[in-house]
Amino acid sequence: MNEELLTDAVLREFLLGRLDDEERARIESLFLTDSEAREKVLVIEQELIEDYLEDNLPAEDKQEFLLRYGQTAAQWQQLRITEAIKNWALKENAAVRTVPTEVSTWDRLRTRLWLRPAFVIPIAVAAMVAIIVAGIWLNSGMKRATLEQELAQLNTPASLREVPAQTVLLELSPIVVRSAQPQAELKKSADTRLVELHLPWVQKERYATYRAEVHRVGGGELLSIPNLKAETDGRYQIRARLPAYILTRGQYLVKLSGIDLGGAAGITEEYTFTVDD
Amino acid sequence: MARDSAIPPESFEEILAWLNPDRDVAATMYVQLRHDLAKMFMWGRCADPEGLTDEVFDRVARKVHEVRPTYEGDPRLYFRAVANNLIKENHKKIKTQLSLEDIDLPELPIIATEDEMAAEVEECLQLCLQKLGTDKRALILSYYAKEKQDKIDHRYELAQKFGITVETLRVRVFRIRESLAECIRRCIKQKRK
Numbered sequence: 001m002n003e004e005l006l007t008d009a010v011l012r013e014f015l016l017g018r019l020d021d022e023e024r025a026r027i028e029s030l031f032l033t034d035s036e037a038r039e040k041v042l043v044i045e046q047e048l049i050e051d052y053l054e055d056n057l058p059a060e061d062k063q064e065f066l067l068r069y070g071q072t073a074a075q076w077q078q079l080r081i082t083e084a085i086k087n088w089a090l091k092e093n094a095a096v097r098t099v100p101t102e103v104s105t106w107d108r109l110r111t112r113l114w115l116r117p118a119f120v121i122p123i124a125v126a127a128m129v130a131i132i133v134a135g136i137w138l139n140s141g142m143k144r145a146t147l148e149q150e151l152a153q154l155n156t157p158a159s160l161r162e163v164p165a166q167t168v169l170l171e172l173s174p175i176v177v178r179s180a181q182p183q184a185e186l187k188k189s190a191d192t193r194l195v196e197l198h199l200p201w202v203q204k205e206r207y208a209t210y211r212a213e214v215h216r217v218g219g220g221e222l223l224s225i226p227n228l229k230a231e232t233d234g235r236y237q238i239r240a241r242l243p244a245y246i247l248t249r250g251q252y253l254v255k256l257s258g259i260d261l262g263g264a265a266g267i268t269e270e271y272t273f274t275v276d277d
Numbered sequence: 278m279a280r281d282s283a284i285p286p287e288s289f290e291e292i293l294a295w296l297n298p299d300r301d302v303a304a305t306m307y308v309q310l311r312h313d314l315a316k317m318f319m320w321g322r323c324a325d326p327e328g329l330t331d332e333v334f335d336r337v338a339r340k341v342h343e344v345r346p347t348y349e350g351d352p353r354l355y356f357r358a359v360a361n362n363l364i365k366e367n368h369k370k371i372k373t374q375l376s377l378e379d380i381d382l383p384e385l386p387i388i389a390t391e392d393e394m395a396a397e398v399e400e401c402l403q404l405c406l407q408k409l410g411t412d413k414r415a416l417i418l419s420y421y422a423k424e425k426q427d428k429i430d431h432r433y434e435l436a437q438k439f440g441i442t443v444e445t446l447r448v449r450v451f452r453i454r455e456s457l458a459e460c461i462r463r464c465i466k467q468k469r470k
Contacts, residue, residue, distance in 0.1 A: 015320060025361070032313055032353045043451045054424050067322050074327075075319070077394070077465070081458050084398045088406070089421030261368055 006030070006037055011044040016064040017263055046082070053083050059224075063211060064263050066226050070152050079149075147246070151225050154194065154241040166193035168244070172254065172271040174202055184273040192244040199256050200237040201230060203267050207258030211265070212240045217251040217272075226259075247275045288338035295345050295352045310353055314360050321364040329367070333359050401464035405457055413453045420450045 006027070013019050014027050030037035051057050052065050069075050153159060172184050186195060199212065210228040223246065228238050238256060251274045258266040284292075296310070297303040311330055318326035336359050337344075348355060406414060423431040436446040 017320065017322065025357075028317060028357055028361075029354055031316075032310070032357055033351045038313070039448055039451065042455075043447050046451055046454065047447075056425060068319055071322075071324060072326070077398075077462070078458070080394060080398050081402075081461050082454075084395075084402050084461075085417070085454060085457060086421050086424075088402060089418050090424070092418055093422045 006040055008044055008047075011041055012048060014041075015045055015048055015068070016061055017068070018064075049079065049082050050086065053079065053086060060265075063224070063226050063259075066148070066152070067209075067263065070148065071156075071227065076149050076152070147223060147243075150243060151223060151241075152227075154243070155225055155228060155239075157229055160239055160241065163196075164194060166191050166244075167196055167241075168192050168194070169196050169198060170273060171198045172273055173200065174269045174271055176202075176269075184271075186247065186273055186275045188244055188247070188275065195242050195244050195247060197240045197242070197254060197271075197273075198237055199240065199254065199269070199271055200235055201256070201258075201269065203258070203269065205258060205267055206230065206236070207266055208261045209259045210238045211257050211259055212238070213255045213257075214242065215253045215255065217253055222246065222252075249275055251275075284334060284338040288341055291341045291345065292334070292337060295341060306353075310356060314356060317357070317360050318364065321367070323364060323367045329360070329363050332363060336363075397465055397468060398461060401461045401468070402457075404464055405460035408460065409453070409457060416450060417453055417457070420446070 010019070010023075011027070014024060019027070027037075027041070031041050032038070048057075048065065049069065052062065052069070057065060069079065168186065168188065170184055170186050188195075197212070201210070207230075209226070210230065212225045212228060214222045214224075216222050223242070225240050225242075228240055230236055230238050240254075251272065254271040254273070255268050256271065257268040260266055293300060293303040293307060296306045311334075314330045314333055315326040318329045323329055333356055337356060344355065345352075409417075419435055420432065421428075432446060433443055436443045439446065441449075
């Protein structure tokens with residue numbers, strides 16, 4: 001195996017599609033014919049998956065990652081399996097650590113420091129807070145992964161061909177074009193399940209795919225939908241579907257970026273709308 | 278989606294013989310090659326890795342009689358070349374045909390809801406963990422004890438504890454986790470039947 005060629009960093013670049021054709025061909029050939037190289041590629045791939053699940057990837061890497069690992073039901077199942085194994089291990093470790101620690105720490109504190117009961121309550125409270133924070137953190141990671149999966153499924157070309165019941169359509173105009181037009185407003189009802197944004201693309205440049213980032217004005221990025229395809233029936237536009245429950249009353253900004261075949265982001269258009277529920 | 282490949286039996290046998298004279302070894306190589314080619318299509322951002330892998334084997338099957346006698350080198354590299362052509366064709370198709378109707382999109386399977394999928398994976402994980410040896414189970418547990426930055430130091434310490442390099446440790450864990458994941462996939466498939 002050519003160790004020099006297969007460093008962790010090079011393999012990460014390979015897996016995220018950032019190597020030139022020659023380098024890619026060399027690694028692919030080694031992957032197919034050299035069992036040691038193959039295993040190394042798969043190990044790095046698994047670490048990339050772990051980093052994604054831990055929300056440890058920079059935004060561009062995450063985008064590239066989802067274009068390769070979050071497109072099919074089988075790929076999502078694979079992410080779920082890795083997540084389940086990791087969560088099981090974390091949970092088991094937490095359980096193993098908690099039980100003996102309560103006894104040994106207690107004894108040690110009592111015997112070595114003669115700790116008075118007055119100190120015990122703050123320590124116990126601090127430990128409880130730490131456990132709750134860890135629980136919330138784990139839960140938020142799960143929720144993010146769940147939302148990303150839901151968005152990917154809602155926005156596959158096959159899903160977009162169907163119009164499910166309780167879908168509200170919202171026509172938006174790019175900020176530069178909108179000028180004096182009133183801002184689009186979404187009126188949700190209790191039954192609204194999905195919101196479909198229609199985002200006309202008025203730039204001359206066309207891209208292989210588009211990425212929509214939805215921001216809540218005054219907040220951060222709410223969500224990102226990669227790999228959207230343009231439609232050319234009538235006008236050139238991109239459709240993006242979101243679950244209605246994530247849109248609460250307020251103002252939103254959508255940034256739609258063109259992504260070329262190499263995965264690089266190009267021109268970005270912006271759209272705004274308000275939600276009144 | 279994977280489709281039924283229409284490779285004539287004699288071509289299939291010739292592919293196996295080309296991969297390795299020992300039929301058992303060849304069969305193992307064939308299964309691995311399918312898996313690896315599907316990975317290549319996934320890395321190449323193709324929408325239907327399994328279907329395209331079938332297409333590679335179909336194309337090779339049509340040519341194997343004439344290519345095999347003169348081809349020099351590892352036959353898997355010939356499969357790679359065919360796969361690479363298919364990736365290029367796939368990208369060209371997407372680039373030149375903007376109409377979604379013309380793109381050969383895979384049929385999406387009916388997938389379980391989020392909760393169903395999570396429950397299914399969890400149930401199968403528990404079943405598969407029971408089949409995992411104690412040592413392997415303990416190693417996976419230790420390996421995943423930490424996340425984010427802490428895990429780097431933790432895995433280094435773990436490797437030192439076992440007297441092996443971090444490289445060796447992660448390959449060991451990878452193999453265990455792969456067998457666990459494979460067991461879970463089979464279990465899910467079985468449940469859906």
